[in-house]
Amino acid sequence: MPQTSEINGATSPSFRNVMESFKFWPRILKLLWKTNPRYFIMVFGLNGITSLIPAASVLLTQMLMTEVGIAKYTEVVQPVFIVFGLFAGMAIFREISRIISDNYQAIYAELLSNSINILLMKKADLLPFKYFEDADAYDKLQRARQDSTFRPFQIFQQILQIIGGTITLLSVAGVLFYWQWWLALVLLLIPLTSSFSFLRVGEEEFQIDWKRAAERRKQSYFLGLMTTDSSVKEVKVFGIGSLLLSKYQKLYDRFFREDKGLLLKRMRITLFFQVIGFLAVIGTQLLVVQQTVAGVLTIATMMAYIQAIAQTQATSSSLLQTLFVMYQNNLYVSQLFEFLDIEESEETIVQRPYISTKEKNDTGFVFQNVSFRYPGTDRYVLKNISFQLKPGETVAIVGENGSGKTTLVKLLVRLYELEEGDILYNGRSIRSYSVKEWRELLATVFQDFIRYEMTARENIALGNWRVAEEGEKVEFATKNSGATTVIEGLPHGLETQLGKWFKEGVQLSGGQWQKIAIARAYMRDATLYVLDEPSAALDPKAEKEVFDKFAELTVDKMGIFISHRYSTVRNADRIVFMQQGEILESGTHASLMKRNGSYAVLYQMQADAYVDSQEQQLNPA
């Protein structure tokens, strides 16, 4: 299989390309073997045996006719019945083995598709986060997911067909070879010459589809927008359903035009080579008839040869079709392996001796001159960030939209690798700790937390699913996040199904979901709790409660609380004020107010706005 770039550049497959495209066979066969060795042997074995049947059938036809001819004169009928018995037995065996093989193949296909999905999910779990924010990598995943789950099995079937077809072809052609070797060669060569035209179309189809990955993603995005509960609301309110539909249809129309063009091309090539093939068959069959009339061949041999010629033609043309589809499948499967071969983070490849995070922690977390650009971009979104979070401290981070607060959290939870600067824990670089253990130090609630369509208990317990059985932990987390009132209001309490996707699901308000998400974080026995605008959907009173509980919970731990409400976080041990990727001011609320800088101005602005709104409520005009 050519590399991606070669695929793009190539207009027709060279012999090398065709051969290279089969390099994944060993991996596919290995995958099949690992999926189920018993089925592997059974399906292969049955295929090998049944592919000898056509040649046996040709020979038995000839024997039957010969024995019938002899019996007419000698009246010894026993050999006729023996040959006939063999003939009938073979037909029964063929049918039985076909039924068994078909059904086992169907079960095998299921197993294989499951193995591949599991491989994909495991890989996605191991891949660094940056791949999920990178359009190219996403396309790769899309291509891998698209139909690679069934294509490996198709390849397996095609490998079977090719092996079986070759056995059939050689054994049947062997019968003809015995008579006129050059004729057998001609019949074999015709399909071979046409194969390159087929492969060219195959590659063209693949290239078109390959380039479509991004647009296909867009298409399914439009479909998703119109059919998923979280987006349907806005689609309806803005009345953009027909617009999305027309965008979807436009993409479909183009795909259809291209597909139709290619199918017609394929049809023309098939017709052309089929006609040539048939002419060759008719010509050779005519030769057989002529030689029989001339007395060179017996009638029985004539029937056997005519059957053998037709069989050679049918087998070789089906082999050709198989080769064509398989070449395409090989190209697609290469996408699956390309995704599976994406390099994982260095850590998952090289096992270093990491320091344990369990060591006694005296100095907390220290950001040391951290600067950061997102992968593939030039702009620094964090510039020279330095601050310390000492054991027992709660730091609030405030700042305007886009100032880099969430990016700071993403670096802290190691969704991205640090490039410049360092984050120290207990005086050692973040790089000295394994990602897995590092993440166990943290409990994080993101702005865009997940609303799991599961029960309330599961939603909370997912924060620490290893101790999910411990009911006390769930209760503790529920209480401290302020989610108790939410749970009490549910028809089956913690056992209530949340969301609307599944039966008897109860939908929560934004703020209620948020409390559940915070409870999830509190399930963890973490060293550092990070809440990134956890309370955006909460009213000021509820947000204040969340913060106070947070400060209480993290009294002997550490906490980072990101918020846009200055009044909520004024009691934090320290407030870090960010602007355009830099720390502009840092200190306690009192010290920052005294300083009378940007923080003080913005704090005052929010306070004035709050007083105005309170006054308006008291004295409506």
Ligand SMILES: Nc1ncnc2c1ncn2[C@@H]1O[C@H](COP(=O)(O)OP(=O)(O)OP(=O)(O)O)[C@@H](O)[C@H]1O
């Ligand atoms: N995945 C990404 N790739 C490239 N740039 C990004 C990515 N995520 C965020 N940015 C950019 O990084 C900058 C900082 O974003 P960040 O989300 O950290 O800001 P924030 O302070 O958390 O904002 P908000 O208060 O709105 O949540 C923004 O300019 C944003 O456009």
